[in-house]
Amino acid sequence: MAVHQAAAPAVKVSEVSMVFGGGAPAVDRASFDLRQGKFLTILGPSGSGKTTLLRMIAGFLKPTQGEIMIGGRPVDALPPHRRSIGMVFQKLALFPHMTAAENVAFPLKMRRTDPAAIPGRVARFLDLVRLGGLGGRRIDELSGGQQQRVAIARALVFEPELLLLDEPLAALDRKLREEMQLEFRRIQKELGVTTINVTHDQREALVVSDEIIIMDGGSIRQHASPSEMYRTPASEFVARFIGVSSLIPGIARSDGLICEGVALAGTLSAGVSPGRPAHGVIRAEQIRISGSASAPAGCETVCEGAVSDVIFEGDRLLYAVYVPALSLTLQVYHHDPGSNAVYQAGDHVSLGWRGADMFVFEARSREGHQKSKEEDQ
Structure with a gap:
C-alpha cells in the first residue's frame, strides 16, 4: 500500500524570535503551522509582537533565531519580492x-507578465472586488472602501501563495470596516488564498478567521479556532482579551471559587489547585439578569446587586452592577432591550450564572510579561 505524506503547511513558523538592540524579545520563540487556504488572524494588544511577526513572515525583518517556511520552502534568505506574497497595509500606498486599473496592473508589469494577458487579468480581479467598470477612475475619484478594494485586487492579481494583511481596515469608519471584513472573507474563500491578518479588532478576528492566534509580551498565548478561543480560553489573559468580562478574585475550590466568603460556581482550568489564590473570569453575556423579586432560572450562582451604570449599545445594553456581597462591580449584557425589562441606575437586580460559564484560572501577579519594544500601531 502506498503511503501518502501529508502536504506541507502553507506557512510554518518554528521557534522564531526577534530581539531589537539587546532588549527583551519583541517575538519570543513563536511557532505555528497554517494549512493551505486558511484565514489566520493574529490578535493582541499594542506591543504584543504581532506586527513584528508579520514583518518577519513578509521578509522585512530577519529573525534573530528560528525558521520560516512558505509552501514547504525556507524563505529566510529570500527578500520580500521573491516570497510570492501579496500585502495590504493600513496605508494602502496606492499610486x-x-x-485603479493601472494600480492593479503594476505588479504584473513588475513581474514582466505578457502584456497581452494583463488587461484580462486586471479586469478579472477588478470584477472580483466588485469594481468592474471603475478601472478608469483615478484613486482620488474613489471612496475609501473602493480604494481598499483596489489595494486587495493589486495584492492578489499575480496570484501569490500567501496574502498578508496588516490592519488594512483600521482607518475606516465602523460601518465600512464591518462591510469590508465580510468582503475580505468572501474574496479569500472564493480564491482559496492562504491569508494572515493582523488586527486589534476582536470582532474582525472572530468574523473573518478560520484560526486565531493571540499574542502578548512577544509570545503566542493560544492558537485555536474562533469558537474554541471564545469557549475554552487557555489563560486568564485570553479570556479577558476576547469580549467584555469581569474578574473575580478569590480562592479556588473544586467546583469554582470562594470570593469574600461566598461560594461561586465555576470551571477550573488546567493546573488550578483548590485552596490556591485564583481569578474567576465571566463574560458579560453569560451573566443573566432579572428583577430582584425573581432570581434568574437555571443558574448555579445567584447574587443580588444594584445597577450603577447603563450603557446603550443599540442592539443591547451593558449594565454595571455593584454586588455588595463580593465588593465588586460586574459587567452584564442585556440583549433585546425592546422586549425585556430595562433597568435604570439604582435599580436592585438579581444576577446569575452557570458553573460552566465562569472560567477559574490560577492567580498571577502578572500574566505577561515585559512589553516588547515593537511599535505596534
Missing part, C-alpha cells in the same frame, strides 16, 4: 497618479 495617486494612476487609475
Whole structure:
C-alpha cells in the first residue's frame, strides 16, 4: 500500500524570535503551522509582537533565531519580492497618479507578465472586488472602501501563495470596516488564498478567521479556532482579551471559587489547585439578569446587586452592577432591550450564572510579561 505524506503547511513558523538592540524579545520563540487556504488572524494588544511577526513572515525583518517556511520552502534568505506574497497595509500606498486599473496592473508589469494577458487579468480581479467598470477612475475619484478594494485586487492579481494583511481596515469608519471584513472573507474563500491578518479588532478576528492566534509580551498565548478561543480560553489573559468580562478574585475550590466568603460556581482550568489564590473570569453575556423579586432560572450562582451604570449599545445594553456581597462591580449584557425589562441606575437586580460559564484560572501577579519594544500601531 502506498503511503501518502501529508502536504506541507502553507506557512510554518518554528521557534522564531526577534530581539531589537539587546532588549527583551519583541517575538519570543513563536511557532505555528497554517494549512493551505486558511484565514489566520493574529490578535493582541499594542506591543504584543504581532506586527513584528508579520514583518518577519513578509521578509522585512530577519529573525534573530528560528525558521520560516512558505509552501514547504525556507524563505529566510529570500527578500520580500521573491516570497510570492501579496500585502495590504493600513496605508494602502496606492499610486495617486494612476487609475485603479493601472494600480492593479503594476505588479504584473513588475513581474514582466505578457502584456497581452494583463488587461484580462486586471479586469478579472477588478470584477472580483466588485469594481468592474471603475478601472478608469483615478484613486482620488474613489471612496475609501473602493480604494481598499483596489489595494486587495493589486495584492492578489499575480496570484501569490500567501496574502498578508496588516490592519488594512483600521482607518475606516465602523460601518465600512464591518462591510469590508465580510468582503475580505468572501474574496479569500472564493480564491482559496492562504491569508494572515493582523488586527486589534476582536470582532474582525472572530468574523473573518478560520484560526486565531493571540499574542502578548512577544509570545503566542493560544492558537485555536474562533469558537474554541471564545469557549475554552487557555489563560486568564485570553479570556479577558476576547469580549467584555469581569474578574473575580478569590480562592479556588473544586467546583469554582470562594470570593469574600461566598461560594461561586465555576470551571477550573488546567493546573488550578483548590485552596490556591485564583481569578474567576465571566463574560458579560453569560451573566443573566432579572428583577430582584425573581432570581434568574437555571443558574448555579445567584447574587443580588444594584445597577450603577447603563450603557446603550443599540442592539443591547451593558449594565454595571455593584454586588455588595463580593465588593465588586460586574459587567452584564442585556440583549433585546425592546422586549425585556430595562433597568435604570439604582435599580436592585438579581444576577446569575452557570458553573460552566465562569472560567477559574490560577492567580498571577502578572500574566505577561515585559512589553516588547515593537511599535505596534
